[in-house]
Amino acid sequence: MKTLSDEELTNLAGNYFAPKGLYRHTKGLPFLGSLECNTKTLIAGQWTELIVEYTVGASGLADGAWIKGTFKFYSDWALFQTSDPKEDNYVSLEYTPGPLHEGQTAATVQSLAVRFDQKGHERPFQKAIIVIIVDGDMNPGDKITVRIGDRRWGSRGTRVQTFVEDKFLMRWYIDPVGTSRFAPIKPDIAFPIKSGPVARVKTITPRVVRPGVPAPLHVHTEDIWGNATADLGNLKAEVKLIKVGSKAEVVQTKTLPFAAQGWTVMNDTYEFVKDGDYDLVVAVSVDASLPIPRPLYSDLHVHSDDTVGTNSTTYNFSYAKEIAGLDVVGYTANDFNITKEKWEHTLEIIKRVDSPGEFVVFPGTEWCGNSAAGGDHNVVFLDDPKTSQPEFPFDKKGNVARSFEWNEDGPAELIPGAWPLDEVYATYAHSPESHLLIPHVGGRRCNLAWHHPQLERLLEIGTAWGLFEWLLRDAVKRGWKLGVSANSDEHRGRCGGGVPGTAVFGTKVGLTGVLADKLERGEVAKALRARRTFATTGERLVGIVRTDNGHLQGDDVFVKDNEKLVLRYSFFGAGGYSSIEAWDASGRILHRDLQKEAETHATASTPRKIRVTWGGARVYDRYREAVWHGSILLPGAVISHIRPFGGVLHNAEDEIKQFSQNQVVFETRTSGDFDGVDI
Structure with a gap:
């Protein structure tokens, strides 16, 4: 009802008693x-105290109300x-009663x-601070102050999320009458979370190329925390191209400016004429025998804020190309989260940004x-969306x-569509060459049955x-012929470059x-379906296995009885490999311990080293993180120095000392990966 004047109230309601002036105050x-x-902007990973003040609205709050x-x-x-x-x-919480109007009854709330x-609310807004009004009510105009990371008793406060976000949302809901049905308090609390100061320089190149x-x-x-920094003027990079060898010849030197606005990034192109190893901070090898x-x-698994990702689809594609250097x-x-309108809008973006020879984008669900x-499966649509509409959210038959x-x-009722996996x-x-399904483990583990x-x-x-x-071993043991893939499943706006948070x-x-002849949609799609792939832990590593007659990993090779098959492998890295293994359905069939091989070639003056590793996961499913607290004691020995390695290097809160x-x-913490230290 509209706000009534005193005359209208008298005409409609007649004579009655009410606190003086409270009607107009409540209606306002x-x-x-x-x-x-109290916060307008934050830095990723910083410690802060967030103070949120809620002023009770016209509804008042009943005994048992929730916020x-x-x-x-x-x-x-x-x-x-x-x-x-x-x-x-x-x-912590504080309650502050508002001023009372003449004749108004004081609130009776006894505590908060x-x-x-x-998981205190609905996806995606699942994490929840829950406030309950206990033994009494609250009046319009009363206040509740929520201190998140209360520093008054000496703590550091609260640690902000570790990744950047254009518009971090804290959405507050209220159940004013204690029915357990909630409505959002509008507008949301929103502020940007920005990157911190420069901590490292990242250089990305292909690990190996043809001359x-x-x-x-x-x-x-x-x-x-691994966020690309931004808006830093007057930064330059001196790039030296060094031919590795006894003379360490400097082939080329360039001084290149970083972008002054936006991401602090610089892109360039090099061409190598002769075979050999070159250093560009990271190593580059030139090999004329390379099959591609x-x-x-x-990164075949990139989310955006269309569903459960961070920042827009355009932002994520830009990050992939400019920062992560993805092809x-x-x-x-x-699939359950995307609306038809958002899906169609994103297809239009993909059509615009896809650029043969430069940057290829596949739509998928x-x-x-x-x-x-059947568990989580990605569906990659391999055909060009400019000429072939993906079959989603409906197939060609409707x-x-x-x-x-x-x-x-979405709808009020949950109605199954293509369920279970058989229906996918x-x-x-009907058209396998136009599609690629990738089973994966995320929140809902795939089932290789x-x-x-x-x-x-x-x-x-x-x-x-x-x-x-373990998933790959399961597939091999079952006899499934599958190539490998590793991606981001990135929910934090850093596809191809995200590091662990907390x-x-x-x-x-x-x-x-991907071992494709050209950076074009058709060639990449063909290589993916041919299983001509390798998977890395995020570094620019390369693994190639081939036969003398030109077969590559993923190819079916037919061998006659008693015929010898020679597999030649090339692994390119930077920090050194610990071991090389090969497995089939019967178990491990090849093992090279490169650490032990190095020992046999070490000189007598080489310092003694002990390597300790630990790792794994707590469970196969979603909350798999294993937490490690440990000590390594060497009685009678003196430690010269240590060198940590593994996932610990990517997490600012993990520590080996x-x-x-x-x-x-x-x-440290592991999620199927490992941490370790050379002592």
């Missing part, structure tokens, strides 16, 4: 209340606690209860089935091609969720190497 308030926050402060589940903002005010990430729940093939060079700066011009690097990207929409129904639709704007096979098996040999050509064995060598994304994102002259201590 937002019904569900209002929010204020929730929520944010998205993939944020790795440090987990809050409500038990110890002296510890970090403590959340608070707790934190990682005469242009090799792209990407250089950018990052903060301590150069390996292509791809190929596979856009991925959670993630079929989000539970493990009992059947639903998604698992179901369930999102913020039935949807796309299902397998379609024509559609499923690659298996995803590494993402930000973890490393899954939540469920526990490892550096992977890369899929020398504690004394004969002790090393560590606190």
